[in-house]
Amino acid sequence: MKYLSSLLATAGLVVFFFILSGCNQSGQNTGALSSDVASQVYVPPGQHDEFYAVISGGFSGQMSIYGLPSGRLFRVIPVFSVDAEKGYGFNEETKPLLNTSYGFVPWDDAHHPELSQTNGETDGRWVFINGNNTPRVARVSLRTFETEEIIELPNSGGNHSSPFTTENTEYVVAGTRFSVPIPQKDVTITSYAENFKGALSFIKVDPETGRMEVAFQVLMPGFDYDLAHAGKNNSHGWMFFTSYNTEEQNSLLEVNASQNDKDFIAAINWKKAEEYLAQGKYRELPTSYVHNYWDESTQMAYSETIKTVKVLDPSDCPDMVYFLPTPKSPHGVDVDPTGEYIVGAGKLSTDLTVHSFTKMLKAIDEKNFDGDRYGIPVLNYDAVVAGVVKEGGLGPLHTEFDGKGYAYTSFFISSEVTKWKLGTWEVVDRIPTYYSIGHLMIPGGDSKKPNGKYLVALNKITKDRYLPTGPELTQSAQLIDISGDKMKLLLDFPTVGEPHYAQGIEASKVAPNSMQYYKLDENKHPHATLSENEARVERNGNEVHVYMTTIRSHFAPDNIEGIKVGDKVYFHVTNLEQDFDVPHGFAVMGANNAELLIMPGQTETLYWEPKFEGVFPFYCTDFCSALHQEMQGYIRVSASNANTALRWWTGQAPEM
Amino acid sequence: MKTINKVLFISAAIMLLALFIFPMWKITLVAPQYPHGVTMYIWINKISGSEPGTLQNINILNHYVGMKPIEPESIPELKYFPYIILAMSFLGVVFGFMGKRSLWIFWLVLLAVLCAAGLYDFYLWEYDYGHNLSPEAPIKIPGMAYQPPLIGNKMLLNFLAKSWPWIGGWFVGLSFILSGLAIWLSGKKSLKDEKAKSVGTDNDGGVVSSQLHSVATTH
Incomplete structure (x- = not known):
């Protein structure tokens, strides 16, 4: 722990001086952005972004949808x-x-x-x-x-x-x-x-x-299997997994799993695996x-x-798995758009090791092995390596591609993104990130067709980038323009949870298919109430099912009597609206769970246990109309041995 | 009777059937929350919307100010108007083949009367929806009525109501023009025939030149 914190402190210091020097040189990296840069991320009111960014919520367990280049948050899924x-x-x-x-x-x-x-x-x-x-x-x-x-x-x-x-x-x-x-x-x-x-x-x-x-x-x-990527084109049919802890240790891994000079990228021939599967092996x-x-x-x-x-x-299953020796606990394994190069990021080193798929096949063909592990052939390192990207930075993690012959690698310890050229392996540009970047993302950057306009740095540490909010801070992503020769920082934006990894996609591939509402006549929910006339309450022993509808701006029924303490009440609420962006909410006092948020045409069910006698309100939580505040109702709860009649209504109470 | 006139007149009669393929009227409501508008189409036999839920959405909006829900089943015109159109179209085709100009004029006048009656009926419905408001309406604005315009644009509270003929209606207009043209041309023709008879034709060129002359004088 001590070791880690001193490492982090050193990394922090390095970053600090980096900023200072960057500041003196150009001022570009610290936020003194020209108006030209501002206009690059400005999406005018009412206009749409060019890309969707799907950003992981990390330890929030969720996923969020952002727009690029604006960095605006649209939805947490x-x-x-x-x-x-x-x-x-x-x-x-x-x-x-x-x-x-x-x-x-x-x-x-x-x-x-x-x-x-x-x-x-x-x-x-x-x-x-x-x-x-x-x-x-x-x-x-x-x-x-x-x-x-x-x-x-x-x-x-x-x-x-x-x-x-x-x-x-x-x-x-x-x-x-x-x-x-x-x-x-x-x-x-x-x-x-x-x-x-x-x-x-x-x-x-x-x-x-x-x-x-x-x-x-x-x-x-x-071993520990860390990351993976599939082959493309010629290497389609193969899947590559990085591994660490080839030392097979079970305690104090930070030391014990960092001893081997080389760990492995496991190359799995899944087409071969399919054959073995078909053969019943x-x-x-x-x-x-x-x-x-x-x-x-x-x-x-x-x-x-x-x-x-x-x-x-x-x-x-011979010929199904091979090991590519790769230095220093490789983290990311990334395959370039052609499918020829397999980039291994030795996270405890300064170098990237790039394997060649063609050379790998040749080595397999010539049985150019350096022994095996558990019967899995280990390919000769020199026979498979296409090149090494030297001194890219410190602590390489992940690489994505721009489709124009360049690769971009994140370096956690030196907190930067490095741009290098495929084939010559020379570093051509670098830009600091704030701070300690993990993954990076270019829309389509791990596919055969990257869109090399923007890169998003997904950072692990935030520190001073935003107004402070006590000890716990948001995490941070940064938008970088990669359309020119030099990378250019455009925007910082905070993220929900940890922006662990992200993917980006052209909005034109997604937006036209986005659903507006669920069609009521396709609603086959077993407890759906498809019209207000069918709204009702049914009792089955101590189980009560309320078949409720919502439409601007009332519930049906909105008055319910005859519920008893100890009942198990299920509110099956159907939103009868058939218009874009007219959800209704449902919340009942004392519920031990949450609200319902029901999209048009949908049915959702909230379970509720009435605990005390009395009359309890329920209401719509999603501001639906000018009369939203009137969208409310009451449910009367009687003693468990009472004989209050079960009845319900909207508007006019039925005759007793 | 020239064939061309018959073709024109019969086309005019058949064109009325477009009312079964296209809506005749379009009413669009536009408000800030409805940037693309809510559009209702009025057909000869039904009312539809730009989306399956449109009518429900319009009724939801209307209920705030106490307007009655628009229920196509309760509008009898949608049931018998189709028969009138079918009959007019059939009658037009028969008259067309008969080629009798006086019948054509009769048909055109009848169509005009029916259309005028239809528009007046439409106006009455609009008046009823716009004025006959529930006294229990959540939103009551003294002196305010919500009758959409017969033709044209009008602000109704936060909504701009735009009411214009739509494709089916355009075809009816075209039917007027074509049948009118057929009647007019056949009138010219018969006049010329008489003229040609009385003057006598030396050769074809004379007729052609007199036709050209008559066309020229009308312009």
């Missing part, structure tokens, strides 16, 4: 964490999405958003994101901007190298960061090398519906994990438990 504002994880419909084999898990650590691709280009259909803590992958629709599916990963611990996609979204992957006993069992931790394994999961994605299933897992040695391991999916027609999530998983063991 709840994914792995409950969101009281939207009722996500609180209403009955969305609760199953957060189900796991451990029961309801209301939080996760979301790291890497990944846009779906067709022919290696972002297609604007879905965005996938990993949950790191309780290993999961989620799929979010870019039509509704809602979470549609979450799948748990068996045999995994810490889903970090995820959910990177193949060229046509055949698979998104999920490599375990923490190796664990497979299957899980009660063993001493010191038996790590003997008992622990790393599972790399290949999740098949249905090309029409996007529905995910764990197609197979490759059972790897017990897999084992079907018993396990238990859940698959949760949203059904748009019934507007409900369902959760199912899956009991087995197909596992491929590299020792049974």
Whole structure:
């Protein structure tokens, strides 16, 4: 800890002097921006941004949607964490999405958003994101901007190298960061090398519906699998995973896992894996994990438990996995737009190691191996390396590409972005970031067709960049113009949670498909109330179902009597509106969960337990109209043994 | 009767059927919250909107000021107007083939009377919706009525109401023009025929030149 903080302090000092020197040189980096720069990020009122940025919420568990170049926040999409504002994880419909084999898990650590691709280009259909803590992958629709599916990963611990996609979204992957006993069992931790394994999961994605299933897992040695990227063009069919802790240590990793001079990038031939799968060379391991999916027609999530998983063991499947030796605990592994270069970022060094796919195939062909690990051939380092980017900075993490022959790498320790040329490996430009950049993002920057106009630096440390807000600060992203020879800082903007990784996409690929409202006549929710005439209250023992509708500006029914203390009340509220941007909210006094926020045409359900006798108000929370404040009602709660008649109305009370 | 005139007249009659393919009137409400407007289309046999929910949305807006909901089922004109149009179109085609100018004039006058009656009826409906307000309306502004214009633009509180004929209506207009033209041309023709008869034609060129002359004098 002491070591880390002194390292950080040193890094901070370095940055400090960097700023000073930058200030003296040009003033450009410290915020003294020319009006020309301001106009580059200015999107006039009523105009739209050119790009969507999908930014991970990191430990908030969510994902947020920003506009670029303005840096304006449009929406926070709840994914792995409950969101009281939207009722996500609180209403009955969305609760199953957060189900796991451990029961309801209301939080996760979301790291890497990944846009779906067709022919290696972002297609604007879905965005996938990993949950790191309780290993999961989620799929979010870019039509509704809602979470549609979450799948748990068996045999995994810490889903970090995820959910990177193949060229046509055949698979998104999920490599375990923490190796664990497979299957899980009660063993001493010191038996790590003997008992622990790393599972790399290949999740098949249905090309029409996007529905995910764990197609197979490759059972790897017990290393830590850190990040991944798929091959492109010629290297399509391969998936590359970085690893660290090839020392197979289980304690004090900061020292013990930093001893090997080289760790590995694992190259997995998934087309070969498919062949082995078809030949039946897999084992079907018993396990238990859940698959949760949203059904748009019934507007409900369902959760199912899956009991087995197909596992491929590299020792049974020759030619499926190779190791590319890569110096110093490589973090990011990034494949250039052509698919030829595989960039490994040795995070404890100053250099980047670039492997050549062509040379890799040649080395495999010539069996140019330096031995093996657990039967997996280790390729000869000199035979596969295309080049080394020297002295790029300190602590390289991630690389993206501009499609114009340049690569951009983030350096955490020296807090900068370095631009270098593919092929010559020479560094051509560098720009400081504020502070300690993790990932960086260029729209389409990990696809075959990057849009090399902007780069977003996703920083880990904020310090003095904004007005202070006590000890806890927002985190920060920075927009950098990369259209010219020199990188140019344009904008700082704060983010929700930690902006771990992000992806960007041209607005024209997404905006035209964005849904405006749910069609009421397609609402197949089993508790939908499709017209005010059908609004009613039904009692079944102590379970009460209120079939309620909302339309500007009243509830039906808005007066309810005959509810008793100890009842289990379900408010099934249908929003009858059929217009863009007319949600209604529903909140009832004393509810132990949250509000409902119901989009037009949708039905949502809030569970409520009346605890005391009395008359309790409920009301609309989303300012819907000039008479929003009048959109309210009462529910009368009688003693549990009372015989108050069950009745309900809007406007005129029915005759007793 | 020249074939060309018959073709014109019969086309005019058939053109009325466009009312079954296109709306005849369009009313758009524009307000700051509705930058693209809420558009209602009036057909010969139904009322529709730019979106499936438009009518509901207009009714929601209208209920604040106490206007009755627009319910197409309760407007009898939408049921019998289609038959009138079918009958007029059929009658026009028959008259067209008969080629009798007096019948054509009769048809055109009848169409004009029906259209005038239709517009007056439309005005009455608009008047009723705009003036016959619920006394329990949440928003009551003394002296304010919400009758949209018959044709033209008008501010109604925060909404700019724009009421104009739409494609079906344009076809009716075209039907007027074409049938009128057929009647006028056939009148010219018959006049000329008589003239040609009385003067006598030496050759075709004489007729052509007199036709050209008559066309020239009309301009």
